[in-house]
Amino acid sequence: MRIHNFSAGTAVLPDFVYNKTADANRDYNKTGLSLLETSHRSVVFADILTEAEALLRELKSIPQEYTVLFLADGASQHFAQIPLNLLNNDTEASYLDSGVWASKAINEARLDGKVNVVASGKDDEYRSIPTDFYIPEDNTHFHYTSNNTINGTTLLVVPKTSVPVICDMSTDILSSEIDVTKFGMIYASEQKNAGVAGVSIIIIRNDILDKVNRNIPNISNYAIPADNKPLYITSQVFAIYATSLNLKWLKSQGGVPAIEKRNIEKSGLLYKEIDRNSLFTGRVSNISQRSRMNVTFLPNNPEHEQEFLDFAAERKVVVIKQYADYGGFRASLYNALPIESAKTLIAVMQEYENHKKLNA
Structure with missing residues (x-):
């Protein structure tokens, strides 16, 4: 995998x-x-x-x-x-x-x-x-x-x-x-x-x-x-x-214009899930300034942070922990990251949400 x-x-x-x-x-x-x-x-x-x-x-x-x-x-x-x-x-x-x-x-x-x-x-x-x-x-x-x-x-x-x-x-x-x-x-x-x-x-x-x-x-x-x-x-x-x-x-790949369209699609899909998911909140307060490269988000319950990191790692989604001394998560969507990886992270977030609901 x-x-x-x-x-x-x-x-x-x-x-x-x-x-x-x-x-x-x-x-x-x-x-x-x-x-x-x-x-x-x-x-x-x-x-x-x-x-x-x-x-x-x-x-x-x-x-x-x-x-x-x-x-x-x-x-x-x-x-x-x-x-x-x-x-x-x-x-x-x-x-x-x-x-x-x-x-x-x-x-x-x-x-x-x-x-x-x-x-x-x-x-x-x-x-x-x-x-x-x-x-x-x-x-x-x-x-x-x-x-x-x-x-x-x-x-x-x-x-x-x-x-x-x-x-x-x-x-x-x-x-x-x-x-x-x-x-x-x-x-x-x-x-x-x-x-x-x-x-x-x-x-x-x-x-x-x-x-x-x-x-x-x-x-x-x-x-x-x-x-x-x-x-x-x-x-x-x-x-x-x-x-x-x-x-x-x-x-x-079609140069910068083509990769820009791909980056907009990747980040848009992930932000849509962050806004929908009941367990997470986006970190950026001005939505128009959300980065396409570095998507930052927080767990609504800080106690779930490490649990989600472990949950994601078990599903081969890695290095989403935020920078040292900062809480929450950061998913970097640089040019070479396939859109399939972004979709996999979204699927993991959805699976984790269902997991928490079943075990509530």
């Missing part, structure tokens, strides 16, 4: 990616070498990187005035690196506080300069995202998180402002159609929708590269790898290959 993996990351990948990476691990493209022992300076990797960038540009319609990087780190690295690149000592940046990871980005930015928190969902326990706020035109940039993994909220409309918009799309990149030109920079850890852990996608508009007027380490300056890619750092050869495969799979 198939395991239904609802992990928030590292997430489920398509079988196509599993099979091709397994082959590459043994012998990449009949070279006689494992990709794990292939140099990041080799022609083999140069071809992989070129294909990955071309696929990403095609799938997201990225114009040439944007640089695409695949960097060896996670999103948290960029919480610190972004203000280093954009925020001078005498300037201010605007941030939207919509959850745990947005708060971490704010705390890192405060180490480098002035931060204007335009709005915060903290008083609502991040069950919704504020949308009524002002972004000063003299700020260096505006930063927000488009999808909040832990809280299960999402902001589908890009806030309007004249300053560069910087967006953390770690948990919803490639899941829905967006206009890249509305952003100064998009960044994302890959282990949700784009690939495996250890690599971040960076899409940055060229005119905001190398603008800071203070000295920063070369390793932290986005302009350096942009000018020297891919050789300034030791690239994650195997992980970027997995990314290329994942992008190729996404293209074969």
Whole structure:
């Protein structure tokens, strides 16, 4: 029986990616070498990187005035690196506080300069995202998180402002159609929708590269790898290959428009069951901001939490426990999760409801 993996990351990948990476691990493209022992300076990797960038540009319609990087780190690295690149000592940046990871980005930015928190969902326990706020035109940039993994909220409309918009799309990149030109920079850890852990996608508009007027380490300056890619750092050869495969799979599925329709269907079915089921309640207070990627819900009786987790695990539904120190459940419905898995979780919820009624 198939395991239904609802992990928030590292997430489920398509079988196509599993099979091709397994082959590459043994012998990449009949070279006689494992990709794990292939140099990041080799022609083999140069071809992989070129294909990955071309696929990403095609799938997201990225114009040439944007640089695409695949960097060896996670999103948290960029919480610190972004203000280093954009925020001078005498300037201010605007941030939207919509959850745990947005708060971490704010705390890192405060180490480098002035931060204007335009709005915060903290008083609502991040069950919704504020949308009524002002972004000063003299700020260096505006930063927000488009999808909040832990809280299960999402902001589908890009806030309007004249300053560069910087967006953390770690948990919803490639899941829905967006206009890249509305952003100064998009960044994302890959282990949700784009690939495996250890690599971040960076899409940055060229005119905001190398603008800071203070000295920063070369390793932290986005302009350096942009000018020297891919050789300034030791690239994650195997992980970027997995990314290329994942992008190729996404293209074969009909691209982002097709996968967005599938994601709407998957999340819609699960939210419908949460709203119907007498044992569960959705966590997000603003229904229009419910995430398509991370569906969060609570047991109406907290004492049933572990019982339901065990009940689901017995039926091969796994990793639905909410993030550490948070109660309830979280089902992550990333691109590669089959709709059959969502339907299986729904069936388990219905079976559990019937079980509790029979044993009441």
